[in-house]
Amino acid sequence: MNDVIEKPVEQPKVEVVNPVLKDEHVEQSKQFFRDQLAKAKEMPAEEKVVEQDVARMKPRKKESPQSESPPVAESKEVGEVDLSLSSSKPADAHTELPEDIFTPAAKKEEVKPSEAITEVDTMKLPEGAKPVEVASFSKLKEVSKSHIARLEEQLNDLRGKVNGNADVEALRTQLKESQGKYGELEERFGRELYTASPRFQSEFIEKEQSAILGAKAYLDGSPDVDAGIVDMLVALPPKKRAETLAERGVDQYAAGGILAELSRFDAVQRDKSKAIENWKTDTAQLIEQESAKQQEKDDRRVALENETWENTVKDLQDLWPLRKSKQEAWNQRGEKIVLNGKKIFNGGSWKFDQDGELVSATEREGLKTIGDLVLMGLSYRPAEKIIDQLTKKNKEQAEQISKLTASKPGGEMTQSVPSKTEDKQHEGMDRMESAKVIFNRFMQQAKGNG
Numbered sequence: 001m002n003d004v005i006e007k008p009v010e011q012p013k014v015e016v017v018n019p020v021l022k023d024e025h026v027e028q029s030k031q032f033f034r035d036q037l038a039k040a041k042e043m044p045a046e047e048k049v050v051e052q053d054v055a056r057m058k059p060r061k062k063e064s065p066q067s068e069s070p071p072v073a074e075s076k077e078v079g080e081v082d083l084s085l086s087s088s089k090p091a092d093a094h095t096e097l098p099e100d101i102f103t104p105a106a107k108k109e110e111v112k113p114s115e116a117i118t119e120v121d122t123m124k125l126p127e128g129a130k131p132v133e134v135a136s137f138s139k140l141k142e143v144s145k146s147h148i149a150r151l152e153e154q155l156n157d158l159r160g161k162v163n164g165n166a167d168v169e170a171l172r173t174q175l176k177e178s179q180g181k182y183g184e185l186e187e188r189f190g191r192e193l194y195t196a197s198p199r200f201q202s203e204f205i206e207k208e209q210s211a212i213l214g215a216k217a218y219l220d221g222s223p224d225v226d227a228g229i230v231d232m233l234v235a236l237p238p239k240k241r242a243e244t245l246a247e248r249g250v251d252q253y254a255a256g257g258i259l260a261e262l263s264r265f266d267a268v269q270r271d272k273s274k275a276i277e278n279w280k281t282d283t284a285q286l287i288e289q290e291s292a293k294q295q296e297k298d299d300r301r302v303a304l305e306n307e308t309w310e311n312t313v314k315d316l317q318d319l320w321p322l323r324k325s326k327q328e329a330w331n332q333r334g335e336k337i338v339l340n341g342k343k344i345f346n347g348g349s350w351k352f353d354q355d356g357e358l359v360s361a362t363e364r365e366g367l368k369t370i371g372d373l374v375l376m377g378l379s380y381r382p383a384e385k386i387i388d389q390l391t392k393k394n395k396e397q398a399e400q401i402s403k404l405t406a407s408k409p410g411g412e413m414t415q416s417v418p419s420k421t422e423d424k425q426h427e428g429m430d431r432m433e434s435a436k437v438i439f440n441r442f443m444q445q446a447k448g449n450g
Contacts, residue, residue: 114152116182117145120189125196133196144189151178151185194279199286204272208265215261218254225250233262309345313338319380344370405438 113121125137155178194200212234216227225248233241241262245255275282316322322334340358344350349366353359361369 114148116148116152120145120148123193125193129196129198133201137193137196140189140192144185147185148182151182154178190283191276191279194283195276200275204268204275207268211261211265211268215258218257219250230258233258234265238263305346309342344373
């Protein structure tokens with residue numbers, strides 16, 4: 001075996017708690033390995049055959065014996081041991097084995113996002129938000145998540161530095177500062193969410209834009225004054241605005257209109273500033289109002305569904321499966337049909353199992369159930385008409401048979417009811433014999449009446 005370093009390097013002995021081998025077994029394994037290395041070193045060069053196909057662990061046949069030993073590569077660093085089978089280095093009986101080969105590598109734990117970052121991910125703008133607002137809000141979420149992750153990393157780093165000699169008071173101060181920054185970020189995020197809401201946009205932003213456009217409209221078509229001056233006047237106090245318009249040569253009519261629109265802009269600005277200052281209270285009230293509206297909407301929907309279903313059951317109670325009977329089992333089956341229909345009517349995903357019981361299902365299965373029931377329901381009326389036609393036809397045929405069996409010559413109709421004794425006589429006859437007896441009886445009756 002020519003794959004061991006010629007000059008062994010002393011390895012520091014490390015006490016490792018091995019989960020598989022006991023200490024005495026580890027030492028026995030090492031000693032056995034050293035003995036084999038010593039024997040290999042004492043063997044002649046002709047008997048030292050290296051297995052080439054190591055990857056498959058399949059030995060190959062010996063070729064011509066090696067006359068010379070391959071050159072020995074020098075070790076690059078002290079303490080580095082090369083045990084690869086591809087190298088050819090003489091073994092040493094006292095080479096130390098690396099202790100870390102007996103200890104399995106620890107598995108890396110999967111890093112999961114914190115609750116704060118997960119909560120930020122779940123936040124969404126109300127319905128009706130504009131694409132620009134959605135894009136701005138998404139960018140704000142990414143910045144917030146990055147900032148939160150950085151603060152959490154700092155917090156975890158501080159926690160890792162805690163020990164008996166650490167300045168606990170200073171650490172608490174840093175922790176408090178980190179929590180303060182997190183609170184500021186949370187407040188900023190909530191305020192941005194509030195200002196991006198459709199209600200805030202329609203109540204303040206759109207009114208501001210309307211006032212600006214109204215002021216610029218007074219300068220449309222003016223060859224001397226550009227309408228863009230309005231954007232500059234917004235930042236000036238009211239008195240300075242009038243002076244600036246006079247200096248630019250704006251006529252009194254246009255100047256009055258512009259100042260009136262900018263005054264309306266200022267009023268919206270004041271209301272907007274108050275709303276932003278009280279955004280938490282306003283947001284809480286808005287959530288409460290929206291919840292109340294949604295609850296009221298849900299209640300109306302439930303009441304409408306119940307009323308509609310009751311009317312449906314009332315109108316269709318004459319369907320064959322829903323008709324009442326003296327048999328309790330029949331009535332229970334009809335009641336179960338109504339109960340299952342109410343569940344499907346109220347929404348959700350349902351399907352019928354192998355026993356015919358209604359159970360929860362996936363969305364696809366639920367849609368399939370609704371499709372089946374709609375198609376069967378639409379097919380019921382035509383099937384009912386077919387059944388009525390067949391029933392009517394059977395009834396007419398029964399009446400014709402009754403008339404034929406009860407008739408006599410002359411057209412007078414009589415009703416002959418066989419006695420129980422005659423019934424017993426017919427039990428042992430075939431159809432032809434029974435028909436002959438009945439025919440003869442009718443003939444006798446006809447002769448007697450004649």
